[in-house]
Amino acid sequence: MQWKIFTYVAAFSALILALLWLFQIFFLDDFYLALSTRSLRGCADRLQAVSYEELQSTADALASKNGICILIFDGGGGRVASADTQYNCLLHHADAAWLTSLVRSAQANDGELTSRMELRVNGDESRTPPQRLLSVRVTATADNKNIIVMMDSPVAPVDGVLQTLTSQLALITLIVALAAAGVAALIARRLSAPIKAISRAAGNLAVGRYDIPFEGKGYREIGELADTLNRTAAELSKVENLRRELIANISHDLRTPLTMISGYSEMMRDMPGENTPENCQIILDESNRLTRLVNDLVQVSRYQDGAAAPDRQPLRLDELLRETVDRYRRLTAHDGYTLTLTGLSAVTVLADRDQLLQVIYNLIGNAVNYCGEDKTVEIRQITRAGSVRVEIRDHGEGIEPEKLPYIWERYYRIDRVHHRADGGSGIGLSIVREILEAHKAVYGAESRVGSGSCFYFEFPTVSDTPDDAAAQP
Numbered sequence: 001m002q003w004k005i006f007t008y009v010a011a012f013s014a015l016i017l018a019l020l021w022l023f024q025i026f027f028l029d030d031f032y033l034a035l036s037t038r039s040l041r042g043c044a045d046r047l048q049a050v051s052y053e054e055l056q057s058t059a060d061a062l063a064s065k066n067g068i069c070i071l072i073f074d075g076g077g078g079r080v081a082s083a084d085t086q087y088n089c090l091l092h093h094a095d096a097a098w099l100t101s102l103v104r105s106a107q108a109n110d111g112e113l114t115s116r117m118e119l120r121v122n123g124d125e126s127r128t129p130p131q132r133l134l135s136v137r138v139t140a141t142a143d144n145k146n147i148i149v150m151m152d153s154p155v156a157p158v159d160g161v162l163q164t165l166t167s168q169l170a171l172i173t174l175i176v177a178l179a180a181a182g183v184a185a186l187i188a189r190r191l192s193a194p195i196k197a198i199s200r201a202a203g204n205l206a207v208g209r210y211d212i213p214f215e216g217k218g219y220r221e222i223g224e225l226a227d228t229l230n231r232t233a234a235e236l237s238k239v240e241n242l243r244r245e246l247i248a249n250i251s252h253d254l255r256t257p258l259t260m261i262s263g264y265s266e267m268m269r270d271m272p273g274e275n276t277p278e279n280c281q282i283i284l285d286e287s288n289r290l291t292r293l294v295n296d297l298v299q300v301s302r303y304q305d306g307a308a309a310p311d312r313q314p315l316r317l318d319e320l321l322r323e324t325v326d327r328y329r330r331l332t333a334h335d336g337y338t339l340t341l342t343g344l345s346a347v348t349v350l351a352d353r354d355q356l357l358q359v360i361y362n363l364i365g366n367a368v369n370y371c372g373e374d375k376t377v378e379i380r381q382i383t384r385a386g387s388v389r390v391e392i393r394d395h396g397e398g399i400e401p402e403k404l405p406y407i408w409e410r411y412y413r414i415d416r417v418h419h420r421a422d423g424g425s426g427i428g429l430s431i432v433r434e435i436l437e438a439h440k441a442v443y444g445a446e447s448r449v450g451s452g453s454c455f456y457f458e459f460p461t462v463s464d465t466p467d468d469a470a471a472q473p
């Protein structure tokens, strides 16, 4: 980058210098002559625009204004006007034959001739002779009288000026080249230093060090890049922590039932008396727990890959709730749990049946797991105009407000040690979240430490149910 910036700045400076050299030095002479020629032509134009009588006065005015000599002849060769402001004027000191030859050349050249001449002083070869610009025009006055306008203008010596300009420009070129190099180096350093620092820090990401902060001072864009990278590093570090936790959790979760299964099987093989239905049941329960865990893992990754897009069909949410709660009641009744279901009314929603079932299962399962002493879970259906809300409430220990946002994340468990034995994998709520988001449903959790939690989700109702139709305004 440093070299690129340097090249751009150098190229830009070179362009400016080249233009300066071109116009100031190489074309100066041509420019000057072109200007002088234009000025002489302007004078001739003015002279042919006046009447015969006014020629002398106009010639005087033009000659003194422009510092030139003017000589005007009529068609017969007689002098009509003369203005001599230059001591070494070529015209006023020339012989008639030379003047005639000039007129002939002008006539041969469409009546106009401009020529640069050197004023040679005999015997003086040491210095460059002064130069003159001669102009001859064969024309007529405003009142149609033929005239020949001859003008002589001194040509200032540009050589001296050129020399001064050349040495000045050489100096300017040197200064500009040095300045360009300095500026380029400065810009490159200021631009590339923070980028280099960021790329050095980014190298740490590759080797798994996420705690090195990215600093992007100086430019807004670089600051934004640093912010983005800092956020990325934070996310990566979170993912890395989750990955570690996942391995720890899963290996723990897999090991516990496997130990039980192998332990009990060995015991039953070695001790005939232990071959009881209860022990078989333990093995069965533990293998079921394993199956559940593996299923959860498979499912969450399917949802996250987007492989399980919901197959939405109209379904009776109230019936689904009743069925699920009934099944749960049967499963938990012998442990003394009470599940209440209130507010049921016929309501149809558009949803994937299996997925919605999973949501309700997971939420009720969590409420049962965390419901605390009173072992009561309240499930409520609240039907509103155009939507239905399902709430699952327990009176357990609740969730601390600062932990509440994280419970939906994969493998997140608030009290890892305590609940491990419950067989929870920390995946249940993330499956709920994936499903509800795929359905674009509103969902959330409210909780107060000590008084329990309430998990809810809402679906728009489909208007073909009688209740819902009645609720429509």
Ligand code: ADP
Pocket (backbone or CB within 6 Å): 366, 367, 369, 370, 394, 396, 397, 398, 399, 407, 408, 412, 413, 414, 415, 419, 423, 424, 425, 426, 427, 428, 429, 430, 453
């Ligand atoms: P798990 O399988 O561990 O229950 P979840 O994803 O279902 O995993 O829940 C994540 C965490 O959220 C749980 O470990 C628990 O700490 C907390 N949680 C979920 N539901 C409740 C609830 N009803 N009451 C209190 N804490 C809850």
